[in-house]
Each structure stands twice: as C-alpha cells, then as structure tokens.
Amino acid sequence: MDNNNGYDNIKDVSWENVESDKAKIKFINSKRRSNMIRLGKVFCFILVAAISGGVSGAYMSSKKEATKIYTPNNQVVVESHESTGKTNSQNTSQNSITEVAEAVSPAVVGISNKAEDYFGVQDLGSGSGIIIDSNGYIVTNYHVIQGADKVMVKLSSGKILDASVAGVDEKSDLAVIKVNAKNLPIVKLGDSSKVKVGDIAIAIGNSLGGEFPGSVTAGIISALNRKIEYNGVIYKVIQTDAAMNPGNSGGPLCNIQGDVIGINSLKLGTDSNIEGMSFAITINEAKNIIKSLMSNGKVSRPDLGIGGESVISQDNKIQGIYVQQVEKNSGASAAGIKPTDILIELDGKKVKSISDVEIILEGYKVGEKIQSKIWRDGKVIETEITLSEIK
Structure with missing residues (x-):
C-alpha cells in the first residue's frame, strides 16, 4: 500500500510538473509568436504605404507637370512631356517671350521721316526698322521713308543717327537704309516656310x-x-x-x-x-529683295510690257486681259502684241487679271522667254514674249 501510495504520489507530482512546464512553454511560445505577427503586420503596412505613396506621388507629379499651362498675352499653351518626364524642347512660357524680347530688341530701331519746307523741317511720320548688318544696314517699309528729305534713326541705346537710303522697292513695300556705324547688334533671319x-x-x-x-x-x-x-x-x-x-x-x-x-x-x-x-x-x-536693295539699290523684275483690265464676253467664251497699252521697246511690243488684243493665256495657264500675270511671272527672270496666247479679231494667236524689266 505504501509502495503504491508512494508511486501514486510520485506520479501525481511528476504529471503536475510536466503539465505545469508544458503550460509555461505554451504560454511563452504563444506570446512570442503573437509579437512577431504584430511586428510583421506593422512592417507590411509601412511597406505598402510607402510604395503606394511613392507611386501616387510620382503619378501626381508627372500629371501636374504634363498639364502645366502658361498664358502669355491670354494665349493658353500646354507644355508637353516625353515618357521620361522631360519637357519638350519648344519652351513657350512667358520667360521665352522675355528672352526673345531681350535678344531682338537691341537690333530694332525707330525711324523718323522728315521733310523740309518753307517752315523748316517737318515730321512726315515714323516707323520701325531692323538692323540686318552690323555695318549699319537697316530694313524697313518703303512707306515709312516715302517722300523723306531726311531720315533719322534712333538706336535702342538712345543714340540718334542720320541715315541714307540704300534702295527702295515700292512694289514689295520694302526699303533698306544705312547709318554710319559699326559693330551694331543684328537679328537672325528665320525661315517663314x-x-x-x-x-x-x-x-x-x-x-x-x-x-x-x-x-x-x-x-x-x-x-x-x-x-x-x-x-x-x-x-x-x-x-x-x-x-x-x-x-x-x-x-x-x-x-x-x-x-x-x-x-x-x-x-x-x-x-x-x-x-x-x-x-x-x-x-x-x-x-532676295533685301539683298538686291543692298547690292544694286533696286529690284529687277520681269514684265510683259502691257497695261489693261479684265474682260469677259457675253457668252463667257472669251475671258482674259484687254490690252489698253503696250510699252515701247518692251517684250510685248517686240512680239507684235497690240492694243485691243486680249491676252487669254500665259505659260500654258489661263489669265483673268493682271494679278494672275504677276503670279506667273514670279517664276521667271528678266530676259527669259514665255509662251502666250492672244485673241484678235475672232482668232487665237500664239506668240513668244521675251520678258523685259519693269521700269
């Protein structure tokens, strides 16, 4: 009995100790695992938040830059970007207009048109000019200096200089004047095409x-x-x-x-x-006009040597330019064209007005030949005209 009771007591004690140890181990392991899970959740949350914030920030930043708008003089201009986020090379911001003004303005001058009469020197008008050569050549409109006895130029520095007329072309409304100066700022001529x-x-x-x-x-x-x-x-x-x-x-x-x-x-x-x-x-x-004015003082243009007006027959079969006059020693005169003739075709193209003739002649030079058709006394006559120079 004593042995059994002793055994039972030992067994009971051992079991309780084991269960107690197990309980302690289980409690410790559960607490550590719970802490690790919490730490893992916190770390994942921070990581996801950081990634999401970075992506969102980059997207919003690129979107904001891609829709940046400038409004120079109420003109809305959207700045474009490449996929890399870099700005397109054509910068149309207000700063660009400022840069153009700063670069070009020193080569822009004021021009005064003056005439002398009984009462002295009078102002006929004023305009602007562009310095195209550092040695003092300036291009302007013909009507700015038309009729001037004296031309005055005011540089951007405020200095006032006398100018001489190098050449004029009334037809294009262009003129070149020159001042006695060196090392002047000039503009860059672009390509309007x-x-x-x-x-x-x-x-x-x-x-x-x-x-x-x-x-x-x-x-x-x-x-x-x-x-x-x-x-x-x-x-x-x-x-x-x-x-x-x-x-x-x-x-x-x-x-x-x-x-x-x-x-x-x-x-x-x-x-x-x-x-x-x-x-x-x-x-x-x-x-080319400016170049001719600088070198020759005038522009050489081809001309037929006729004057007239547009006409059309009642049956609409004949339409062209009714020749009212033919200049002496002109290409038209040498070709036998006479007043009352009707010019109906030039260079294979039908003509209805003098402006049509001018457009066709833009592709020709003085001395070149051009084919024409005229209507005379009910017949169409073909003739070749050697182009002369406009007087």
Missing part, C-alpha cells in the same frame, strides 16, 4: 512712334499666305493677332526662338470694330 498656324508670334517696334519705343506684343500666327491688295499691289503676308499700331511698320515679327519670320507692314482697316488682324511680309519673300 516652317511657320505654322497656331505658332507663337512676337512683334517688336515703336508703337505710336517715339512715345512707346521698343513695345513688345505677343499672339499667334492666325493664317499663312494671305493675299492682301494694297494700293493696287498684291502682297503675300502672314496674318497674326499680335497687337500692332502705327509705328510698328518695319519692325520684326519673330517666332519663339527669336528668329525674324516677317516684317510688319500692314494693319487691316481703320474700322475700330476690327481687332486682332495684323500682317507681315514673309521673310523668305523679303530676303
């Missing part, structure tokens, strides 16, 4: 004469290759909504890179209801 509708356009000039020198206005290119008739001459011009006023004539129209793409020449109408329509002679059309 690359201009597109919607491009930024910046006009610089002396708005309203000397009262507002160096005025800068900005807008967009509204249209290309507009044909404007002015004083009987057809001009091919760039249309822009950049504000221009008397005094801007002869100044530069620039692109956002600061290249001159046109020479401001005409503003449509005197009607106060017309807004946002200004014009500039394309620089590509002006380049």
Whole structure:
C-alpha cells in the first residue's frame, strides 16, 4: 500500500510538473509568436504605404507637370512631356517671350521721316526698322521713308543717327537704309516656310512712334499666305493677332526662338470694330529683295510690257486681259502684241487679271522667254514674249 501510495504520489507530482512546464512553454511560445505577427503586420503596412505613396506621388507629379499651362498675352499653351518626364524642347512660357524680347530688341530701331519746307523741317511720320548688318544696314517699309528729305534713326541705346537710303522697292513695300556705324547688334533671319498656324508670334517696334519705343506684343500666327491688295499691289503676308499700331511698320515679327519670320507692314482697316488682324511680309519673300536693295539699290523684275483690265464676253467664251497699252521697246511690243488684243493665256495657264500675270511671272527672270496666247479679231494667236524689266 505504501509502495503504491508512494508511486501514486510520485506520479501525481511528476504529471503536475510536466503539465505545469508544458503550460509555461505554451504560454511563452504563444506570446512570442503573437509579437512577431504584430511586428510583421506593422512592417507590411509601412511597406505598402510607402510604395503606394511613392507611386501616387510620382503619378501626381508627372500629371501636374504634363498639364502645366502658361498664358502669355491670354494665349493658353500646354507644355508637353516625353515618357521620361522631360519637357519638350519648344519652351513657350512667358520667360521665352522675355528672352526673345531681350535678344531682338537691341537690333530694332525707330525711324523718323522728315521733310523740309518753307517752315523748316517737318515730321512726315515714323516707323520701325531692323538692323540686318552690323555695318549699319537697316530694313524697313518703303512707306515709312516715302517722300523723306531726311531720315533719322534712333538706336535702342538712345543714340540718334542720320541715315541714307540704300534702295527702295515700292512694289514689295520694302526699303533698306544705312547709318554710319559699326559693330551694331543684328537679328537672325528665320525661315517663314516652317511657320505654322497656331505658332507663337512676337512683334517688336515703336508703337505710336517715339512715345512707346521698343513695345513688345505677343499672339499667334492666325493664317499663312494671305493675299492682301494694297494700293493696287498684291502682297503675300502672314496674318497674326499680335497687337500692332502705327509705328510698328518695319519692325520684326519673330517666332519663339527669336528668329525674324516677317516684317510688319500692314494693319487691316481703320474700322475700330476690327481687332486682332495684323500682317507681315514673309521673310523668305523679303530676303532676295533685301539683298538686291543692298547690292544694286533696286529690284529687277520681269514684265510683259502691257497695261489693261479684265474682260469677259457675253457668252463667257472669251475671258482674259484687254490690252489698253503696250510699252515701247518692251517684250510685248517686240512680239507684235497690240492694243485691243486680249491676252487669254500665259505659260500654258489661263489669265483673268493682271494679278494672275504677276503670279506667273514670279517664276521667271528678266530676259527669259514665255509662251502666250492672244485673241484678235475672232482668232487665237500664239506668240513668244521675251520678258523685259519693269521700269
């Protein structure tokens, strides 16, 4: 009995100790595992939050940059980005317009047209000019210096110089004048054939004469290759909504890179209801004219040597230019063309007006020959005309 009781007592004690130890071990292991799970959850939450925040931040940052908007002169321009997040090379921000103004303005001058009469020297008008050669050559509009006895130039520095007329071309409304100066700042002539509708356009000039020198206005290119008739001459011009006023004539129209793409020449109408329509002679059309004026003092253009007006027969079968006069010693005179003839075709193209003839002759030079057809006494006569120079 004693042995059994002793055994039972020992067994009971051992079992209780084992159970107690097991309980203690279980309690300790459960607590450690719970702590590790909590730490793991916290770490995962922080990791997920960090990744999500980084991705969201990068997305919002790129989205914000891709929709950055500038509004120079109320023109809304959206800055575009590549997939790398880099800004497109064409920067059309307000800062770019400022840079153009700073680069080009030193080469823009004010021009005063003066005439002498019984009462002394009188101001006939004023305009702007562009320094195109560091030795003092300046291009402007012909109408800016038309009729001048004396031409004065005011540099951006404020210095005033006398100018001489190097050459004029009334037809294109361009003129080149020269001042006695060296190392002057010059502009860069661009390529107007690359201009597109919607491009930024910046006009610089002396708005309203000397009262507002160096005025800068900005807008967009509204249209290309507009044909404007002015004083009987057809001009091919760039249309822009950049504000221009008397005094801007002869100044530069620039692109956002600061290249001159046109020479401001005409503003449509005197009607106060017309807004946002200004014009500039394309620089590509002006380049050869400027070169000729600098070297020869004039521009050599081909001409038929006739004067006339548009006519059309009652049955609409005959349409062309009724020849009213033929210049002596002209190509038309040598070809046998007479007054009352009707010019109906030139260079294989039908002609209805003098402007049609001018457009065709743009592709020819003085001395070249051109085929023509005239209608005379009910017959069509073909003849070849040697182009003479416009007098």
